[in-house]
Amino acid sequence: MVSPVGMFAEQAVDFIEQYFGWLLGAISEVLTWPLNLLEGVLCGMSPVLFMVILIAVSLLITRRLSTTLFAGISFCIIYWMGYWESAMITLSMVIISALVAITIGIPLGIWSAKSETANPVIKALMDFMQTMPAFVYLIPAVIFFGLGMVPGVVATVIFAMPPIVRLTNLGIRQVPAEMNEVADAFGSTGWQKLTKVQMPEATPSIMAGINQCIMLSLSMVVISAMIGCEGLGQDIVYALSRVDVALGFEAGLAVVLIAMVLDRLTQALNRNAGGMKRAEPAGRTKRRKVTAMKIGAVLAVLILLVAGAAVFHADDGNNAGITKMGTVLDSGAQCGLAVPTYTAEEYGLEYISDLEEYADDFDYEIVGIDAGAGIMSSTENAINQYGLSSFKLVSSSESGMLTSLKNAYASEKAIVVTMWTPHWANGVYDLTFLKDPDLAYGEAESIESWGRPGLVSDDPVIAQVLSNYEYSTTEFNDLLSYIDSSGDTSAAVEQWTEAHQDLLAKWLAGTEYKAGRGEITIGLVNWADAIGSSNVLKYVLEKYVGYDVELTELNVGVMYQGLSDGEIDLITTAWLPITHAQYIEKYT
Ligand code: PBE
Secondary structure (H helix, E strand, O other): OOOHHHHHHHHHHHHHHHHOHHHHHHHHHHHHHHHHHHHHHHHHOOHHHHHHHHHHHHHHHHOOHHHHHHHHHHHHHHHHHOOHHHHHHHHHHHHHHHHHHHHHHHHHHHHHHHOOOHHHHHHHHHHHHHHOOHHHHHHHHHHHHOOOHHHHHHHHHHHHOHHHHHHHHHHHHOOOHHHHHHHHHOOOOHHHHHHHHHHHHHHHHHHHHHHHHHHHHHHHHHHHHHHOOOOHHHHHHHHHHHOOHHHHHHHHHHHHHHHHHHHHHHHHHHHHHHOOOOOOOOOHHHHHHHHHHHHHHHHHHHHHHHHHHHHHHHOOOOOOOOEEEEEEEEEEEEEEEEEEHHHHHHHOOOEHHHHHHHHHHHOOEEEOOOOOOHHHHHHHHHHHHOOOOOOEEEOOOHHHHHHHHHHHHHOOOOOOEEEEEOOOHHHHOOEEEOEOOOOOOOOOEEEEEEEOOOHHHHOHHHHHHHHHOOEOHHHHHHHHHHHHHOOOHHHHHHHHHHOOHHHHHHHHOOOOOOOOOEEEEEEEOOOHHHHHHHHHHHHHHHHHHOEEEEEEEOOHHHHHHHHHHOOOOEEEEEEEOOOOHHHHHHHO
């Protein structure tokens, strides 16, 4: 039930994807290159060298010992807390995003200062870009650019550009009328007037815009972590989904420190710019021309690159769907609504429909998990089917839900949660699943592994392993509890797997170890079952088959989108035929 407005947006996105896919591919290519370069340089550089450069740059721009000291100490703290690499990745994204935003924003700002026709249009556009909630950009960004750094940069540019445009516009419009008149009186051309009078006059304002832009980039970079952008943002999202205070605070602090350093540095640039309005020595003009030519050359090369990339990209339309690879758990997977057994007894609850009468005691809430999870849409159905009109379904994450459950349990409070088996929580808490006679959650289902389009033909070895990668219900429950009771997932996975040689032999039948088989990316959501099956598979593929495996933790919808785009090779957490039907339908 989407109104025409939403439908239009959806169609526009489809249209762009279909007809401008080549351009998007080209943009992505053009952005990937400097991103990788800068990230490589910053991450590869020794922290000491980085510090030396930072201090030199800071002294040069700010000419203040205190600010420089602050910058140095901030990065020392980041290093000491162990967030160096994340910080460098985030920093490279901020720098590239800000550069792109500046390159597009300043000309737009000039244009809107010069043209009374363009001005209101650009202004409206900027209002739109700035106020549309940032999360919304992530949706088309994922569709257009897949997962990772590039869509993050694109969303960041959109979000961070408006202040530059506005403040450039403002700066030029605020040039005193006399200055313009003098320039006219001396017969300067429009270009001369712009570059020699207006731009220098507007520089402080433009610098303020750049400062704002960098700050906004930094906040957006964190949000982009939801679509697989690495760096500090990923640490924060990870901390949130695990309700991990220590990690969240540290990573958050690292962001704050970077923001403050960048802020002080760009503000100092601004001060310098303010004092720079003197007349230029005559020799500069020539140098300017040379610079302009250089910029022209760079632009030409960029355009060629784009064109080349576009041609290169135009013909790799891979439209096949995602495919089932194997069955991880054949039976025993079941979603539903559960209450602690003390609650079931206290209120005499047996069926889901019994809840409505006591809505008040449950604070009118059903505690849910990730918004995109299949169990959430099934629960919406259950609410309708069983007339639970007083309840609302609250979304958070699996760990969020488990935290609420734990707290309620500790004080024997009434609570109703979305819950499923297999899950270790069923062993830790005494829970009662409410009966679902109308099958809002369907009957027990399977957990399957699914691969990206073309995986089977590209990689028969993986296909072979996945066709064998299966657990019995007991084994799978045992694995999940084992991981939960140990603090360290990878150690637990190793111990558990090595203790199940029979399973290993079954999974590895027909496969042998060969070093350097290549890289495999497994997508997962932060759900206990996905964490268990993905980590064991990673261990097995690395140790016994010879792959390099990367686990990428994502939102549900994003995970399926990434699988269909081929950015993720496989997933081991497809709940079918019901829970994930919506995603499978969309991508097959
Ligand atoms: N779950 C666990 C998922 C599938 C795996 C039940 C939380 C879901 O609802 O989508």
